[in-house]
Amino acid sequence: MASRPKALIAWSSGKDSAWALHEVRRADDYEIVGALTTVTKTFGRVSMHGVREELLRAQHEAAGLAPIIVPIPFPCTNEIYEARMAAALRDVKAAGVTHVIFGDLFLEDVRAYREQKLAGSGITPLFPLWRRPTAALAREMIDAGVETYLVCVDLKQLSKDFAGRRFDHALLAELPPGVDPCGENGEFHSCVVAGPMFKRSIPVTVGETVEREGFAYADLLPANE
16 A cells, blocks of 8 residues: 655644644545644744644644644744745655645635745645535534634634633624634634544643734633643
């Protein structure tokens, strides 16, 4: 039997990348060898999501994924981001990786950007969740036992009190009209702590919520087991 192509998961720490990992593993067409994540080293947190690096590494362990961390500063220009991401992709390509898996759902411009940046690199992007109806997808994740918390909320689209809440059926029912159930328009970002893609759950507590630059960030803390 021929060996499967090697792939990375573009790991944001949130539910969509986690579910993409789950779907690809179920199909078993690729060997997922690592998780690619940008971390803002100024804060020691996952970029945009604000998840602590300690919690990110607990996710890697629970998912059985080798961490591939791309460090970026704050603030970070697009040029710096793209240069560091390109360098990381060259390294993994040299190690035999041929595909990167993304959890994108329907934003055409985001997909086009990823495809453009990977064009000619020898690495092919995969979008296993593309065009899945997001209301049904959100319910499917919850029903499958995915435990995730809203760690970043765009205050232009949601109120601060959504930050730190568990992503469950009750939350879906309370989302204002026009807010995507999976937050694909940037309404919110999440952090997964349990689900079928993990070999164990990650105990957490929800800490302080702070506002910064138009977003509310809930600090998710690893709990003592």
